[in-house]
Amino acid sequence: MFDNLSDKLELTFKKLAGQATINEVNIGIAMRDIKRALLSADVNYKVAKKLVEDIREKSLGESVIKSVSPAQMIVKIVNDELTEIMGGENQPLNLPPKKIPAIVMVAGLQGSGKTTFCAKLAKRLKKNGKNPILVAADVYRPAAIEQLRTLGEQIDVPVFSVEEPDAMKAALGGLEAAKSGAKDVVIVDTAGRLQIDEVMMAEAEALKNRLSPDELLFVVDSMMGQEAVNTAKAFNDRLDFDGVVLTKLDGDARGGAALSIRQVVEKPIKFMSVGEKVDDLDVFYPDRMAQRILGMGDIVSFVEKAQETLDLEKTMQMQSKLMKNEFDLDDFFDQLQQLKKMGSIQGLIEMVPGLNKMVPKQDLENIDFKPIEAMISSMTKLERKQPEIINGSRRQRIAHGSGTRVQEVNMLLKQFSEMKKMMRSVNRLAKSGRKITTENLALDKFLKR
Amino acid sequence: MGFFDKLGLSRLKEGLSKTRDTLKEKLAFVSKGKTEVDDEFLEELENILVAADVGVETTLDIVDAITERSKGKTYRSEEELNEMVMEEIRKLLVESSHDHPVDFDAPLSAKPYVIMIVGVNGAGKTTSVAKLAHNYDKAGKKVVIAAADTFRAAAYEQLKIWADRAGVPIIGQGQGADPASVVFDSVSSAVSKGTDVVLVDTAGRLHNKSHLMEELAKIMRVAKKKIPEAPHEVLLVLDGTTGQNAVQQAREFTKFVNVTGLVVTKLDGTSKGGIVLSISRELNLPVKYIGVGEKIDDLQLFDRSSFVEALLEKENGKAEE
CATH class of the missing domain: 3.40.50.300 (P-loop containing nucleotide triphosphate hydrolases)
Structure with a gap:
């Protein structure tokens, strides 16, 4: 398996004679690679087949620009094609401003992440000045109501539920509660159901008919395989939903299911869920998803996410420190706090193309915040400013004070110095105006040696 | 079949033969009356496996193994061909070891x-x-x-x-x-x-x-x-x-x-x-x-x-x- 379609294609073209142009021979092999890449990303095999045919036609028609390789050209064509299928642009939640309360209904398979999504959506709407109420219409799964209730408490949004196992009663009751409680959005969480479960699908349909939701969202696990298409199609045939929510994108699945669903049901993907915290919800960006499916990282998301969360002033300070190479362990500590706000380091690293390959994975996987914080807290001010003075006995004291082992202190100091080195490389690239890519970073590292 | 009779498992036997009868109808890849492995057969098998989330690499390995095994062979019946294909796929599935019994009645190696x-x-x-x-x-x-x-x-x-x-x-x-x-x-x-x-x-x-x-x-x-x-x-x-x-x-x-x-x-x-x-x-x-x-x-x-x-x-x- 390969990490990245563009690497794979470069390799394919390198092996072929006459690689300077796209022709019938090399394109055949390239298309085989693309098809396999799509299948390995869980794109439905029928969708993949059609896609490859389209890409083939477009590639052959394309005149080769001199400055790029055929492989690069094809990757671009594939990327554009995928982005287009994904819907071109992000589509927002469509709640009519004058209808009060507006109704959102959520449906999907078991374990796809509906309940968590409902809470995240409520939190998001609240942040945007809305006054939502959650309705627990999953009356079957043990403790589903308690789960929604606990989440509701976390985000300070009321949760309506009924005692009896009657989803309709819960939904209608929730609607009434919204009206009497002056809530402007009702979010109805429904039970997970299989598309072949006639009774349960009929229930969902009845709920839809009775509630006439303004947004009926289909929640789907981004790790889903080939059946995603049939499932989405069945839900859509029955419920004619308005949009799709992709969950568990903080995992490392390529998420080809998203592409298949989009292609087959032609409904926009509106949100993506990227973690277990109630803040971990993002609007959907088709172009980034296309790149993810192709394994090409997600530099844009990374940059935006960083911008949103990081304290701007601190970032500026940090940047100037980095530039002057004055970055110390105190700053590192601050940065850790900020990173924590952003989610896992691993997740961030994975969004940057190439960086996941460049930074040794073990190092990253071993980063656990608590001991690091403890260790830095156990250092003196001077030690934090000048880590190089931390000798053997100081290391022992720090380990003792933070309840860690000397090896861990060593590891931290090593990681810190590695990080500084990397930051320097990034800085140099940024200054010279070159793109921050794996190749350029590696090159810089090499030149520095 | 005598094996089942001896054990008095006639119901199980019945169930099994029923499965056998309908198998031919149910198997997706059998093109009617096919008794040899040809390109069409392999392509269909490939599609079925990929559609079942088997994955590209494993699918290609299975297809290769079947191509290899069936080289120059004609099978007597569809069933024989099916059985060969299924056997190749079954081979990939390891069985649970003795220390970790699947059966709930089986004695366990430790307590608790x-x-x-x-x-x-x-x-x-x-x-x-x-x-x-x-x-x-x-x-x-x-x-x-x-x-x-x-x-x-x-x-x-x-x-x-x-x-x-x-x-x-x-x-x-x-x-x-x-x-x-x-x-x-x-x-x-x-x-x-x-x-x-x-x-x-x-x-x-x-x-x-x-x-x-x-x-x-x-x-x-x-x-x-x-x-x-x-x-x-x-x-x-x-x-x-x-x-x-x-x-x-x-x-x-x-x-x-x-x-x-x-x-x-x-x-x-x-x-x-x-x-x-x-x-x-x-x-x-x-x-x-x-x-x-x-x-x-x-x-x-x-x-x-x-x-x-x-x-x-x-x-x-x-x-x-």
Whole structure:
């Protein structure tokens, strides 16, 4: 398996004679690679087949620009094609401003992440000045109501539920509660159901008919395989939903299911869920998803996410420190706090193309915040400013004070110095105006040696 | 067939021959009357396997193996050809070892026998724990459930309802507690009360989140403090609708905990769970159980033959191009 379609294609073209142009021979092999890449990303095999045919036609028609390789050209064509299928642009939640309360209904398979999504959506709407109420219409799964209730408490949004196992009663009751409680959005969480479960699908349909939701969202696990298409199609045939929510994108699945669903049901993907915290919800960006499916990282998301969360002033300070190479362990500590706000380091690293390959994975996987914080807290001010003075006995004291082992202190100091080195490389690239890519970073590292 | 008669298993035999009769109709790849492996046959097989989430590499390997094996051969009947194909696929599925019996009635190698249940979010761990508890209880074993999912909202309440349904005690400390300490309590209690099986339900975690994976390793270490061999089994629960990422899940979980087998859930839908072929091949992990519904009885022992048959089964004509 390969990490990245563009690497794979470069390799394919390198092996072929006459690689300077796209022709019938090399394109055949390239298309085989693309098809396999799509299948390995869980794109439905029928969708993949059609896609490859389209890409083939477009590639052959394309005149080769001199400055790029055929492989690069094809990757671009594939990327554009995928982005287009994904819907071109992000589509927002469509709640009519004058209808009060507006109704959102959520449906999907078991374990796809509906309940968590409902809470995240409520939190998001609240942040945007809305006054939502959650309705627990999953009356079957043990403790589903308690789960929604606990989440509701976390985000300070009321949760309506009924005692009896009657989803309709819960939904209608929730609607009434919204009206009497002056809530402007009702979010109805429904039970997970299989598309072949006639009774349960009929229930969902009845709920839809009775509630006439303004947004009926289909929640789907981004790790889903080939059946995603049939499932989405069945839900859509029955419920004619308005949009799709992709969950568990903080995992490392390529998420080809998203592409298949989009292609087959032609409904926009509106949100993506990227973690277990109630803040971990993002609007959907088709172009980034296309790149993810192709394994090409997600530099844009990374940059935006960083911008949103990081304290701007601190970032500026940090940047100037980095530039002057004055970055110390105190700053590192601050940065850790900020990173924590952003989610896992691993997740961030994975969004940057190439960086996941460049930074040794073990190092990253071993980063656990608590001991690091403890260790830095156990250092003196001077030690934090000048880590190089931390000798053997100081290391022992720090380990003792933070309840860690000397090896861990060593590891931290090593990681810190590695990080500084990397930051320097990034800085140099940024200054010279070159793109921050794996190749350029590696090159810089090499030149520095 | 005489074998079954001797054992008085005529009902089983009946069931089996029934399966045989309909097999021909159900198998998706048989082009009518085909008795040799040709390109058309192979292409159809490839589509069926890919559509069942088997994955490109494993699919190509299977296709290669079948091409190799059938070179220059003509089979006497469709059935013979089918059987050959199914045998090739069955070969990829490893069987559970003797130390980890699949059968709930079988004697266990230790007392208490600690089984830890792990997996990503929403795979069906809690429900699987309940089903396992129910089955061990039915087999006359004394069971306790350790509610070590202390993270997800209301996970304890959910498990408590299940435990009550199964009529099995549960030990937990509620949301936010230290999962390792829950496990320590449960194992200690099991030792003092002479419990046979401890089922540890853990919080769902995505395999690429290292701090959560470390936590699992810690839970294991704590269990070992009380019983050095514990956990005797670690079952990875896999959502049967998952695609290629399942291999990555299995790979990562085995890095942190000693996974001994798989529970594949949600196979009552239309998904085939073909990815377990790749997992079995790469990581040598047997499938032990499959989940086929939301009720406490909806857990089945994994059967290689029926799994492979289901894998190749035609469903609503969707395997047809």
